[in-house]
Every structure is written in C-alpha cells, then in structure tokens.
C-alpha cells in the first residue's frame with residue numbers, strides 16, 4: 001500500500017488504476033467511484049488496522065472499462081508493473097504509463113470516427129477587449145490548429161470545434177467561465193507554464209525547428225502560448241512520442257465566412273439542439289472515410305470566401321456528377337481506405353496493432369487506382385490532387401513481406417510475422433512444427449553413420465534429450481558424444497546438436513514470441529519515417545471524399561451547381577431547405593421559393609405571415625444555400641446566382657430561445673447591437689421575429705429602427721431577410737425604397753388557415769394571432785374581446801393617420817387601446833433588462849446609464865449607446 005500511496009500522491013486528481021498481477025485495482029475513494037460507474041463489486045480489506053475500499057477488474061477488460069470511466073468525466077491514470085515479478089523481489093517496480101482524459105483519448109472506443117476529438121487551450125487577454133489565443137489539437141490525428149482574436153471569435157471556434165477538454169491557466173479559470181460559459185471540461189494548468197520563452201521552446205522542440213517562421217504564426221503570441229501549453233500538458237500526461245504532430249496550422253479568420261455562434265446553432269449546421277433533431281451535416285454527409293467525415297465538419301463551419309477556391313470545389317463536384325462511372329469506381333475504392341489518418345497516429349503513440357498495419361498496406365494499395373481515376377477524370381482540380389497522392393509502394397511491399405495476410409490484433413497471440421521473412425523465426429517455427437521428425441531424422445542419421453541399429457532418442461527431466469545405446473554397441477560410440485548416464489544394459493549420451501535442438505524445442509514458443517515482438521517493433525520504428533507522407537495522403541483522400549460526397553448528395557436531392565460571382569446580389573430560383581425537405585412525411589412536397597436580394601434595389605425583404613407559415617424556413621434556406629455553395633457543395637434550388645457572402649448573422653427573437661434558458665431580452669439586444677456594429681456590404685443577415693422578447697410596442701419600435709438603420713446607415717448595405725409578426729412594419733417600404741414587402745401566402749377557409757408556403761410580393765394585412773388562438777381552442781369570449789381590441793387598434797391607427805385623436809375611437813366602457821409609437825424605445829425596458837443579466841459589469845453599466853439621458857433616443861441609438869458604454873467598462877477592466 002505504501003507504493004500505491006506514493007503513486008496516488010503524485011496524481012491526486014486522477015482515478016488511479018493500479019496493476020496488481022492480472023488485475024487493475026482501485027482503492028479508497030477511487031474504488032467507490034469505479035464501482036459506481038462500472039458496476040463492479042466494491043469490497044474492503046484491512047490495511048494497517050483500518051478498512052480500505054477495493055474494486056478491480058481483469059487487465060484484459062481494460063478496453064471495456066476505461067472508456068466508461070473517461071466518458072463519466074474522470075481523468076484516469078494507469079499504473080503498470082514495469083518489470084516481471086520475480087521470486088527474489090518482493091515489490092515489483094510500478095509507474096504511471098498513461099493518463100487518459102476526454103481530450104487525450106486515442107482509443108477507438110472513446111472516439112467518434114467522424115468527429116475530431118479536440119483538446120483546446122485558451123490564453124485570455126489581459127483586459128476584456130484584448131485578443132485571446134486558442135489552440136486545438138486532436139491527439140488521435142495529429143491535427144494542430146491555432147487562432148487568435150476577440151473573445152467572440154474564440155467563442156465561435158469553441159462552438160464550432162466542440163473540444164472535449166480545455167486547458168486554461170489556474171488563475172484565469174473563473175474568468176474563462178464568465179466569458180465562454182461553464183459547459184467545458186476544464187483542466188487548469190499552473191500559471192508558470194504561460195511564458196513566451198517556455199512555450200516557444202516547447203514548440204521549437206516539437207517541430208525540431210530553430211524558429212517558428214514559416215509556420216505563419218509568429219505574430220500570434222497568445223495562440224503560440226496556448227499551443228506550447230498544450231505540449232506541456234501532453235508531457236505531464238505521459239504522452240511523449242508525438243511525431244505525428246508535425247505541423248501547426250493557422251485558422252485565418254479572413255479566409256472563411258464569419259458565422260456568429262447563433263448562426264451555427266440556429267441554422268443547425270453541425271448539431272441540432274432538439275431531441276432527434278437533424279443537422280445540415282447529417283443530411284449532406286455522404287462521405288465514406290472517417291477522415292472525409294471529419295473534414296466535412298470543418299468545411300461546414302468554415303465556408304470559404306475566396307471565389308476561386310469555391311469554384312475549384314464546384315468544378316470537382318461537377319466532374320463527379322457528370323460521370324456516374326467515375327463516381328461509382330471512386331466510391332468503391334475509397335471504401336477500402338479506412339481511417340489511415342488515425343491509424344498512422346497510433347504508430348508514434350505505440351498503440352498500433354498488427355491488423356491495423358495490415359489495413360494500412362491495404363489502404364495504400366487502394367490509393368493507386370484512386371490516383372489513376374483522378375488523373376484521368378478530365379478535371380484539373382482532381383488531377384492536381386491526384387498528383388500529390390503517393391501510394392508509397394515501398395511501404396506497401398514491406399508490410400506485405402513482413403506481416404502475415406491476416407494477423408491477430410494482439411501481438412502476444414503470435415502468428416504476426418510472415419513466413420520466409422526472418423531465418424531465425426522460420427527455424428523456430430519449423431522446430432515447433434517438426435520437432436519430432438527432426439529428432440527422428442537425427443536418430444536415423446546417427447544410427448546409419450555409427451551402425452548402431454538399436455539407437456534410440458529419449459527424454460527425461462534431468463538432462464533432456466539423449467541418445468541411448470545398448471551395451472552391445474558401447475564401443476562404436478563416436479568420441480564427440482558425451483556420456484551422461486549408465487544403466488544396467490545401456491548408456492545414455494548427449495551431443496551438441498541434440499542440445500541445440502532441445503533448446504529450440506523447449507523454448508521455441510517463447511522465443512518465437514520474443515522474435516516476433518522484436519521484428520514487429522522494428523517494423524513500427526521503420527514506419528515512423530512515413531508518418532508525414534501517410535498524413536498527406538489522408539488529407540488528400542479526405543478532400544476527395546468530401547467532394548465526392550457533395551456529388552452524391554447533389555444526385556440524390558437534385559442539387560444544382562450555383563453560379564458564383566463577384567457582385568453583391570443573390571438570385572435563387574426555386575430554392576429549398578436542405579434539411580426540412582428530407583424530413584417531410586410521405587406524400588408531402590417541399591414548396592420551393594424564389595428569393596432575390598440586391599443591395600441596390602431589393603436590399604431588405606420584410607416577410608410577414610402567420611405562425612407556422614414558413615417564414616423561418618425561408619430565411620434559413622436562403623442562408624443554407626449561400627453557405628452550402630461556399631463550402632463547395634451544389635445547392636437545393638433550380639438555379640442560383642450568388643454573390644460571395646463574407647458574414648452571416650442570425651438573430652432570433654428572444655422568446656424563441658427562452659426554452660434553452662440562455663436568452664433574455666437584454667442579451668438579444670446586445671447581440672443585435674453587435675451585429676449592427678459589424679455589418680459589411682457582403683453580409684447576409686437573418687432577423688427572425690426580432691424584438692418579440694419585449695412588449696409589442698417596444699418590439700415594433702426596435703424592429704422598425706433596426707430595419708431603418710440597415711437601410712439608411714452610410715457604412716454598408718447588407719442583404720437582409722426580416723421575418724416578423726408585426727404587419728405594421730410593412731409601412732417601412734413606403735418610405736424606404738430598398739425595403740420590399742413579401743408574405744407567405746395562406747388561404748383562409750372558414751375558421752381554418754391553409755398554408756400555401758409560397759412567398760408572394762406584398763405584406764400581410766393582419767397578424768392572424770387571433771385565428772391561431774381560436775384554432776387552439778381559446779374560449780370564445782376571449783377570442784371575441786381580442787378581435788374587438790384589434791379592431792380598435794386598427795381603426796385608431798387609421799384615424800391617427802387622418803389626424804383624429806385616438807381616444808375618440810374607444811368603445812364605450814372599455815379602455816382605449818394603447819398607442820403604437822414606432823421609433824421610441826422604452827428606456828425603462830432597457831434599463832430593467834440590465835438587471836436581468838448575469839454580466840458582472842451590469843452594476844457599473846447601470847450607473848453610467850443613469851448619467852446619460854436615453855429617454856429621447858431611438859432604439860438603435862439606445863443600443864449603440866449601450867454598446868459604447870460596455871466598451872468603456874470593459875476597457876476599464
């Protein structure tokens with residue numbers, strides 16, 4: 001127990017699996033946890049007078065139990081016996097050989113094969129507005145990425161890449177949680193790690209470089225620090241051979257479409273927050289290799305901005321779509337590739353098994369036909385990819401020569417190395433197979449040579465194999481035979497040859513295993529030189545797989561190639577929603593719609609229509625079509641001419657998000673303000689029921705002012721789709737020429753509404769909320785009263801327009817309907833909402849707000865002011 005306590009003291013935060021003979025044991029608190037998670041028996045044993053809990057499992061079940069512990073959120077330290085137990089030594093030497101955490105998983109049982117398993121590391125800036133550094137490492141593939149930027153950018157990346165674990169300085173943990181939320185598995189590191197010198201040294205050592213120039217990350221000081229801290233963490237968790245981490249790449253913000261985190265979530269690009277929900281990736285992922293699946297997830301959250309790069313992807317997809325035999329043949333070959341990317345990473349990690357190395361050679365062999373198919377495809381993009389593919393025939397041949405066709409997974413089972421590869425091994429195998437016949441051959445040969453016809457070979461435990469000669473022949477025994485035993489009528493001899501054969505026969509099995517281990521280790525060591533080329537191949541195949549997957553999705557769902565151009569307008573003919581159209585019940589048809597947005601003419605489309613009409617679907621399908629196109633995919637439409645989009649912003653009215661417990665009106669306003677501050681001429685903005693988190697009048701005022709701002713600000717003319725219940729907003733189009741009203745058509749049939757799902761010019765005249773209330777079974781009295789108030793409001797609006805006082809229209813005995821006052825935000829609402837936020841700066845903000853008169857500001861001015869004050873407060877931080 002003293003040895004256990006010593007090891008445990010070094011890893012107090014980990015659940016320690018302590019190898020004792022054929023078992024992994026856990027003790028004390030760890031045993032209680034392990035028994036609970038794994039459902040294994042908890043016992044106790046006496047240790048120096050007190051009882052200590054104990055729970056264990058057989059060592060060969062570790063692959064089954066370890067993932068369960070890690071998935072339950074434990075860091076698991078594995079303490080192995082470092083030497084074979086011997087009789088004279090009482091205590092075997094032991095040490096921790098591996099620490100497994102969610103972010104350090106490399107075992108297949110812990111990994112999702114089509115998703116990366118990222119370990120993130122974040123270095124926060126000194127003040128709130130300073131840039132943060134981020135690194136993302138997938139230990140199972142060797143992919144290492146860095147980025148630097150404001151907290152919103154880093155937040156977006158964390159949301160896109162969903163790391164399984166995040167490293168952060170011990171003293172900044174709280175701050176991290178305030179900025180990025182508390183949903184991450186955090187592993188705090190000592191603050192001393194975070195120095196430029198130490199972390200740079202770690203990176204230089206890893207990449208065996210004299211300087212980091214050439215990696216394109218020199219100016220990203222905090223990102224480099226984050227990456228260096230990751231390498232430090234790997235070392236402290238016993239991950240030392242990391243040759244598969246040979247590159248570090250920069251996630252350059254300006255190469256990709258900026259998607260704010262709401263857009264990623266709201267468009268359900270990579271996951272759906274709903275139970276059994278389906279994301280865009282679920283629909284378009286037709287990849288057949290795990291590398292392809294992982295790359296696709298990156299392409300989806302990082303759509304391109306460079307028109308040439310986008311067109312290249314489209315060209316490749318077009319080639320596949322136009323040539324079904326090429327598509328079919330490539331698909332068949334790609335299916336034989338498997339996960340070479342993760343497989344080659346297991347080489348330096350010392351986790352590759354013989355069957356996997358065989359799979360590597362099969363994959364390399366399958367690359368030859370893939371390369372030829374791509375070279376002959378007629379597409380220069382594909383031919384270029386093919387020319388970078390190296391099927392490494394030498395590696396393939398070496399593996400085929402050295403390993404048996406179908407080796408076992410487990411090296412210790414033997415039968416791994418091929419016959420004919422190693423003389424010694426062949427000899428030993430021959431001995432085990434032919435031991436008896438070789439003894440018989442010696443007996444016969446010696447009998448003929450010496451003329452001793454009764455010569456026999458026997459065996460006893462004292463001196464092993466011997467030649468037995470009856471006394472009659474004693475005199476003809478050759479001089480080189482050594483006498484070992486004399487019996488009454490015979491003598492027993494041994495010879496050098498017999499001893500050697502005996503040694504081989506008796507120890508052959510053991511020696512075979514040792515020799516196989518030796519040869520296997522040599523093969524694995526030799527493969528180290530091919531890690532980088534295999535990784536390069538994996539990267540190219542992943543691209544081909546994604547492009548081929550796009551072509552398959554296009555064929556299945558009738559997608560068309562979008563025409564990309566440098567202008568800013570977009571014109572979609574008969575566009576559809578990629579996800580919804582695949583989920584409709586049998587017999588239902590998705591109704592396609594045309595959408596045209598043009599900053600010089602139809603910059604803002606105001607869409608009104610009742611609940612459930614299909615407003616949100618239309619907004620989302622437009623953004624999805626743009627994003628799919630910029631990922632390189634074809635799009636669900638009859639025709640699409642698309643100008644490159646550089647940012648997509650999405651805001652959904654607060655009440656839509658309330659179920660997720662995240663949004664308050666204040667948050668909605670903050671975020672909308674931040675959109676307003678970041679718009680560009682190429683932005684696409686989806687505003688869905690904006691303002692509905694507050695009272696109707698505030699809501700209308702805010703929505704009104706935002707639309708006005710998007711139209712009139714002198715900075716940029718983003719393309720905007722604005723879905724709203726407030727039919728009052730239709731009035732905007734009268735005075736603002738680039739706002740156009742549309743509605744989603746419905747047919748009223750008695751008390752029923754029939755949804756036609758068609759976008760038609762012109763806004764709806766009323767809100768239909770009362771129809772919906774009636775359909776929902778609301779008591780007739782309430783419905784009647786609501787209709788009454790509505791009539792009052794509508795009349796009042798008309799009378800106000802012709803200059804009559806509103807009060808005049810109030811029905812006798814009933815209160816006058818409230819006034820609609822577009823353009824004025826209730827400052828009170830805004831101030832109140834600050835109370836709601838958990839932001840630690842709220843107190844200071846409130847004080848500052850009191851000194852500013854916001855009562856006469858327009859909502860947009862009010863929001864801008866708030867944003868400005870927030871910046872002042874955070875700068876002061």
Ligand SMILES: Nc1ncnc2c1ncn2[C@@H]1O[C@H](COP(=O)(O)OP(=O)(O)OP(=O)(O)O)[C@@H](O)[C@H]1O
Nearest residue numbers: 589590591592610611612613614615616617618757
């Ligand atoms: N073009 C379409 N063709 C077929 N079905 C559609 C179409 N558009 C929407 N739908 C169906 O109608 C449902 C409601 O659509 P959506 O959520 O877009 O309505 P909405 O007008 O935004 O409603 P709300 O205002 O209540 O959010 C969708 O879930 C989808 O199943």
